[in-house]
Amino acid sequence: AELMNRVPVIWIELQDCAGNSEALLRSSAPTVDSLIFDVLSLEFHETIMAASGHQADAQLEDAVEHFKGKYLLFVEGSIPTAMNGQYGTIGASGETFQEHLMRLSKDAGAVIAVGACATFGGVPAAAPNPTGAVGVMDLVKGKPVINIPACPANPANMVGVVLHYILTGQVPELDSLLRPKFAFGYRIHDNCERRAHFDAGEYVEEWGDEGAKNNWCLYKMGCKGPMTFNNCSIIRYNEGTNWPIGVGRGCIGCSEPDFWDKYAYERPM
Ligand code: SF4
Ligand code: F3S
Structure with missing residues (x-):
């Protein structure tokens, strides 16, 4: 029996290598299948969903509409801002990664940046940073942003944040870099x-x-x-x-x- 409501999750990939998705797939406590069936309702994830093309776009729009204000937006990868964001576009409309992030974060309950790139720019932002890569917190304002850095982020810490959110309805206590203290309070x-x-x-x-x-x-x-x-x-x-x-x-x-x-x-x- 389900002990709690599954939380809707939309996971997007921007300037990334999918290493955090890979790490999540290897989550063992809980395993990714129990995570997806018991804890999360994974509404959209390019890499592991069956749909593609227009069907995938439609699934994303449905999820945003249906779970407005409630879904957790997971972001993997940095956001290129140079040349009006033209280094990264997505879907048939040619929306830039930056526009995509801003649109989807607007209706999210909270935004969770996973991995070095989504949090602080990571490898794409390394000097001389040709694409003007930045992290989520540089762009998304006025809503809870949680950073789970590392390359890759540890799935145990992703799960910890989600479980905390489900059980308390709140984001966990964060440090000045928006990292959950339960995971990043240790040297x-x-x-x-x-x-x-x-x-x-x-x-x-x-x-x-x-x-x-x-x-x-x-x-x-x-x-x-x-x-x-x-x-x-x-x-x-x-x-x-x-x-x-x-x-x-x-x-x-x-x-x-x-x-x-x-x-x-x-x-x-
Ligand atoms: Fe690195 Fe400190 Fe461990 Fe030495 S003791 S290997 S410096 S973390
Ligand atoms: Fe990263 Fe250092 Fe741990 S490189 S995975 S923070 S040991």
Whole structure:
């Protein structure tokens, strides 16, 4: 029996790689099928829906009309604003991604930006940002926007936000970057399984050295765990299977704004 009302979800993809959709499909607690059948009513999602073309457009318009003010709008991917948005258009009308986002967010109950690109611009916004890519919060005003950054966003955090919304009718408590505190109130470095090695001054100095073989701290190989807020050092990915530092490479700060320019791969001097 259904314990709660399923919340209608419209999921759109803009300047993206579908990595967050992929991550959601791998959600294991709950699984994506129980999520779709028991928790969400997924009204529109280009990548996993059967309809295409005009049929898909019609399904989107029906959902907006039917669930006005109630649906959660999930956005994956950044929004190109250069050249009047002509870097990204969608559907037969040639609507730009920006127009598409503005139109669909107007009637949403809340807008949830998932992944590095939809939150802070991500890789498309990296210098020199030829498409003028920005995140959802730079454009959508006057309605709740929730950011679930990381590359990809952890499906456990997407599910956490949705369950909170269903159970309380509210968005969870957010930090100054609109990230839910339950997931982004933790510094990677403070919960890292290699922290004891950092404290002991035991570092990996070269790939494949003794330190690497013994899972020592990756700070000298460029780990950005000390500057990064996310809960992957606690919950990992894929039902706790593993996470970047667990497989022996540093954190690249994928949940932080401008991570690609500021953090990725740079080693300390
Ligand atoms: Fe901190 Fe990174 Fe070292 Fe972990 S591997 S202790 S996050 S610097
Ligand atoms: Fe991203 Fe760093 Fe976690 S790169 S997935 S925030 S370990």
